[in-house]
Each structure stands twice: as structure tokens, then as C-alpha cells.
Amino acid sequence: MAHAVPVSPIRLPASAVEVRGLTKTYAGTGKAGPKLALKGIDLTIPRGSLFALLGPNGAGKSTLINILAGLVNKSAGSVAIWGTDIDEHPRQARASIGVVPQELNMDPFFTPREILELQAGLYGVPKRERRTDELLAAVGLSDKADAHARSLSGGMKRRLMVAKAMVHSPPVLVLDEPTAGVDVELRHLLWEHVRMLNRAGSTVLLTTHYLQEAEELCDTIAIINHGAVVACEAKSSLLRRVDAKAVIMLVDRDLDAVPATLAGFTADLPEPRRLVVRYQPSRQRIDAVLAAVAAAGLSIVDLTTEQSDLEDIFLQLTGGAHAAASGTGAAA
Numbered sequence: 001m002a003h004a005v006p007v008s009p010i011r012l013p014a015s016a017v018e019v020r021g022l023t024k025t026y027a028g029t030g031k032a033g034p035k036l037a038l039k040g041i042d043l044t045i046p047r048g049s050l051f052a053l054l055g056p057n058g059a060g061k062s063t064l065i066n067i068l069a070g071l072v073n074k075s076a077g078s079v080a081i082w083g084t085d086i087d088e089h090p091r092q093a094r095a096s097i098g099v100v101p102q103e104l105n106m107d108p109f110f111t112p113r114e115i116l117e118l119q120a121g122l123y124g125v126p127k128r129e130r131r132t133d134e135l136l137a138a139v140g141l142s143d144k145a146d147a148h149a150r151s152l153s154g155g156m157k158r159r160l161m162v163a164k165a166m167v168h169s170p171p172v173l174v175l176d177e178p179t180a181g182v183d184v185e186l187r188h189l190l191w192e193h194v195r196m197l198n199r200a201g202s203t204v205l206l207t208t209h210y211l212q213e214a215e216e217l218c219d220t221i222a223i224i225n226h227g228a229v230v231a232c233e234a235k236s237s238l239l240r241r242v243d244a245k246a247v248i249m250l251v252d253r254d255l256d257a258v259p260a261t262l263a264g265f266t267a268d269l270p271e272p273r274r275l276v277v278r279y280q281p282s283r284q285r286i287d288a289v290l291a292a293v294a295a296a297g298l299s300i301v302d303l304t305t306e307q308s309d310l311e312d313i314f315l316q317l318t319g320g321a322h323a324a325a326s327g328t329g330a331a332a
């Protein structure tokens with residue numbers, strides 16, 4: 001009688017990346033003394049997440065990414081990528097991660113197909129397992145497969161870099177400033193592409209100076225400042241951290257001053273008919289604001305509300321030492 005062979009479940013790591021007590025001190029050069037770039041950080045990147053790493057210039061983002069990529073040696077602490085310790089099994093750890101660097105470094109005389117084939121060779125991917133055509137199609141470059149890389153636009157080159165980082169099918173993909181310097185339209189295309197990769201199962205870690213990019217694209221956000229992690233949590237919980245909302249009302253008559261009925265709130269009168277009332281949603285309700293306006297005998301003609309965004313939280317957590325810009329602007 002045949003016995004059923006127990007099927008062993010595929011073992012997936014609890015988290016995509018686990019960083020514990022990670023420290024990096026760069027040796028001093030010339031007059032400059034040693035630089036402590038990472039101060040014993042702990043960081044967990046959940047499996048399947050679309051994770052943003054934010055921080056002002058010099059915070060330590062590139063240092064962290066370069067350690068993950070095996071390009072910079074850590075001074076202390078441990079790093080596991082897809083469950084593999086980078087010290088114990090460096091090759092296996094490196095095979096679990098694909099890094100798209102900021103600079104578009106590629107040989108201009110090779111074609112996208114050749115670039116992907118070379119990269120696959122570098123990672124020892126056997127010919128029959130290569131997915132060159134599939135990857136070119138995935139990044140929308142099938143029709144450029146045999147064109148010289150120098151003839152590609154900046155956006156095409158960036159997409160080719162993403163394909164290049166994926167030739168060895170790493171479960172973790174790191175994108176360093178993926179949309180730096182690209183126009184708004186292309187940025188949206190790249191975002192869509194990153195979402196698609198994430199839906200297809202890749203854990204994506206990206207660094208960005210565009211706070212809007214992190215807010216729109218990512219589900220988990222870490223902020224580092226001066227080599228330390230100052231926040232690492234789900235975007236929704238991070239956004240709830242700043243407990244402040246504003247309600248802006250246009251009222252039916254001119255006022256000389258903020259009505260006394262609004263004494264329990266922080267209120268301004270920027271124009272005779274425009275009242276701005278700030279409140280803390282955790283302990284105050286918008287009904288109370290509206291009731292206080294009604295109690296002053298005013299009718300509301302129009303009303304809008306404003307909520308704190310990632311920029312407020314970023315500035316609060318990094319000490320505002322940094323001129324962040326929202327919208328399409330850069331935070332650097």
C-alpha cells in the first residue's frame with residue numbers, strides 16, 4: 001500500500017529583514033575623526049511589506065542599505081535577510097536581495113537583453129532558469145531589448161535597473177531613491193510598477209526624499225535621524241501620531257474677533273468671515289466645534305478640514321532640522 005508522503009510546508013521567514021544592534025563607524029580620514037553613522041539600530045521589515053526608509057541627509061540610510069547589499073561592512077550588530085544571517089551565509093543572504101542603486105550605472109554599449117544576461121551570469125543563474133524576456137516585458141522594455149542602453153530614456157534606464165536587480169528572483173528588493181529626478185508622470189508609472197512587484201510577492205524597501213512618495217506608496221515607514229531609528233511602524237499608526245486637525249469655516253457675517261464660545265479650542269480669524277479652529281481628535285469632537293460656532297449665532301456657509309500629514313510627523317521626529325516639502329517637492 002502506498003503511503004502518503006508528508007508535504008513539508010514552504011518555510012517562509014517571519015520577516016524579510018531583521019536588523020539588531022546595527023552599528024557602523026567609518027574610520028576617520030585626514031583631519032576628520034571616526035564617524036558613527038549607525039548607532040546600534042534595530043529594524044524589522046515585515047515580509048510582503050512596501051517599506052519606506054526616510055531620514056534627512058546624512059541620517060544613515062545609504063549606510064544601512066549598503067550593509068544589506070554587502071557593499072559596506074558593519075562594525076557591530078546582526079543582519080538577517082530572508083532569515084539568513086549575513087555573516088554566517090553571506091552568499092545566500094546576498095542572493096535574497098536585489099538592490100537598485102541611485103546612479104544609473106550601466107554600460108551604454110550593451111543592450112538591455114545583454115545587461116540582464118550578464119547579470120544573471122554574475123549571479124550564477126543557469127541559462128534554462130533565466131527570465132530575461134519575462135523581466136523585459138515586466139518593465140515594459142520588450143521593444144527595446146536589443147537597442148543600445150545609451151538610446152534609452154532616463155525612465156527606461158531606471159526600469160532596466162529594476163529588472164537587473166531582479167534577475168536572480170530575490171524576495172527582497174531595495175530601491176534607493178527610485179524616482180529621484182524623474183518627472184511627475186514617470187514617477188506615477190514607476191510607483192505603479194513598484195506596487196505591481198509588491199503585489200507579485202516582493203518585499204520592497206525604498207528610500208526616498210519625497211515624503212509624498214512614502215505616504216502614497218508604502219504601508220510601513222521607518223524614519224532614521226542621526227543614525228538612530230526614531231519611528232518604525234505601519235503608516236496608518238504613524239499618521240495618527242500627530243493628534244491635530246483643523247476645521248476651516250466660512251461664516252455668514254463679518255466678525256471682529258473669535259467668538260467667546262470657541263474659548264475651549266485654538267481658533268484664529270484670518271479674515272472677517274473665515275474661522276480656523278484647531279482641535280485634537282483624540283479628546284475633542286468636530287460636533288463640539290460646530291456646536292460652539294452655532295452657539296455664537298453663526299451659520300456656516302462652507303467648511304473644509306485639514307489633517308496632519310507625514311511631513312508634520314517627519315519634521316516633529318527629526319527635530320525640524322530639515323526643510324521638508326510636501327506635494328511633489330523634495331524633502332532634501
Ligand SMILES: Nc1ncnc2c1ncn2[C@@H]1O[C@H](COP(=O)(O)OP(=O)(O)OP(=O)(O)O)[C@@H](O)[C@H]1O
Pocket residue numbers: 026027035036037055056057058059060061062063064
Ligand atoms: N565612506 C564614508 N566615510 C566617512 N563617513 C561617511 C562615509 N559614508 C557616509 N559617511 C557619513 O555617515 C553619515 C551617514 O551617511 P549616509 O550616506 O548613510 O546618510 P544618508 O541618510 O544616506 O544621507 P543622504 O540622504 O544624504 O543620502 C554621514 O554623516 C556621512 O557623512
